[in-house]
Amino acid sequence: MKFLRKICKKKSLGKNHLLFTSLLPEMRGKQVPEKFMSEIRQNIITRDWVIMATERAKRPHDFVSRAPARETLEKYKKDCPFCAGNEKDATEEFVRIDDESGNWQVRVIANKYPALSPKGDRIRNDDGLHRTISGIGIHDVVVESPEHDAIFAFMSWKHIYNILLSYKIRYNQIRNDRRLEAIVIFKNYGSSAGSSLEHTHSQIAATPVVPFQFRDRIQEAIRYFDDHGDCIVCRTLLDEISTQRRIVYENSSFLAFIPYAALTPFHVWIFPRMHSSSYGNISDEEMVDLASILKTVLLMLHKGLGDPDYNFTIRTAPLADNESRYFHWYLSIIPRITKNAGFELGSGMFINSALPEESAEYLRNLDLSDTDNP
Numbered sequence: 449m450k451f452l453r454k455i456c457k458k459k460s461l462g463k464n465h466l467l468f469t470s471l472l473p474e475m476r477g478k479q480v481p482e483k484f485m486s487e488i489r490q491n492i493i494t495r496d497w498v499i500m501a502t503e504r505a506k507r508p509h510d511f512v513s514r515a516p517a518r519e520t521l522e523k524y525k526k527d528c529p530f531c532a533g534n535e536k537d538a539t540e541e542f543v544r545i546d547d548e549s550g551n552w553q554v555r556v557i558a559n560k561y562p563a564l565s566p567k568g569d570r571i572r573n574d575d576g577l578h579r580t581i582s583g584i585g586i587h588d589v590v591v592e593s594p595e596h597d598a599i600f601a602f603m604s605w606k607h608i609y610n611i612l613l614s615y616k617i618r619y620n621q622i623r624n625d626r627r628l629e630a631i632v633i634f635k636n637y638g639s640s641a642g643s644s645l646e647h648t649h650s651q652i653a654a655t656p657v658v659p660f661q662f663r664d665r666i667q668e669a670i671r672y673f674d675d676h677g678d679c680i681v682c683r684t685l686l687d688e689i690s691t692q693r694r695i696v697y698e699n700s701s702f703l704a705f706i707p708y709a710a711l712t713p714f715h716v717w718i719f720p721r722m723h724s725s726s727y728g729n730i731s732d733e734e735m736v737d738l739a740s741i742l743k744t745v746l747l748m749l750h751k752g753l754g755d756p757d758y759n760f761t762i763r764t765a766p767l768a769d770n771e772s773r774y775f776h777w778y779l780s781i782i783p784r785i786t787k788n789a790g791f792e793l794g795s796g797m798f799i800n801s802a803l804p805e806e807s808a809e810y811l812r813n814l815d816l817s818d819t820d821n822p
């Protein structure tokens with residue numbers, strides 16, 4: 449250890465020199481004092497390396513002040529195509545779910561400005577250097593509420609259940625289109641999460657190719673399955689349950705936790721306990737539990753971090769891997785409380801200044817006694 453300190457001093461490597469000393473062969477397999485060095489963790493599901501910057505670690509409440517101020521919205525806006533009463537201005541409707549009084553509560557409609565078009569054939573061109581495929585696919589908007597000022601985290605769990613049900617119905621409407629390979633379900637909340645519309649909504653997109661990140665994760669899952677004979681997500685679930693330290697919330701069908709090597713602060717994964725590759729196969733009971741746990745975690749982020757912008761996405765298998773034993777779908781929530789910088793861009797590695805164990809404990813201990821969870 450003295451030897452290493454000497455090297456660092458001698459070369460005057462600056463504040464971050466400690467990050468790189470872990471690469472020195474002398475240190476392999478040795479325990480490093482916490483103050484001396486950051487820990488670099490690998491996320492075995494994504495294979496990403498993350499520098500847990502313990503030297504500049506922040507306390508959980510230090511992330512609160514970064515939350516943006518929201519505008520106060522009206523219940524109805526005349527020129528909003530998503531508001532109840534303005535349906536005539538909207539595009540084609542694919543799914544409508546009514547509330548108990550028979551009024552619509554959730555609608556899935558075509559995106560007015562789609563990135564992909566539903567009509568046309570899938571045609572590939574490739575001359576060795578320039579590869580294209582026709583831009584066919586699905587790009588829908590899920591209007592999550594008839595009210596302009598609704599906030600996802602404050603909806604009733606039954607309302608959230610209906611949103612999750614609309615995802616499932618639409619997923620199963622489009623899963624058999626042979627031109628499509630993958631379906632992405634996601635929500636952008638707030639401008640730093642990429643949302644440009646005030647009215648609460650999420651999106652469903654289907655692509656004619658398997659996106660690289662899907663392919664990459666499938667390959668990792670296959671590799672793990674081949675090496676260990678088990679699903680990597682099922683194994684991670686067992687590990688998190690036995691460790692307990694990173695669990696944020698749990699119910700009979702799901703576990704919410706901050707991954708051991710979370711890429712960014714307060715990044716939460718919600719894993720279904722039952723092995724299943726596809727969100728399209730989710731059971732009714734699971735949807736009730738997912739509504740409850742999703743609402744709880746979003747409320748925790750809202751209360752604990754002061755209503756941050758966030759994205760959530762459902763990571764489900766490509767359509768051809770619908771029933772696989774090695775891929776396990778899950779939901780990922782990423783609060784937008786830090787920005788990626790040059791290091792992340794240049795290396796593909798991440799620096800996380802919040803320790804997952806500490807962040808999970810902070811969220812777990814919040815008082816959510818005013819929720820209506822089942």
Ligand SMILES: [Zn+2]
Binds near residue numbers: 525531
């Ligand atoms: Zn509206």
Ligand SMILES: [Zn+2]
Binds near residue numbers: 680776
């Ligand atoms: Zn599994």
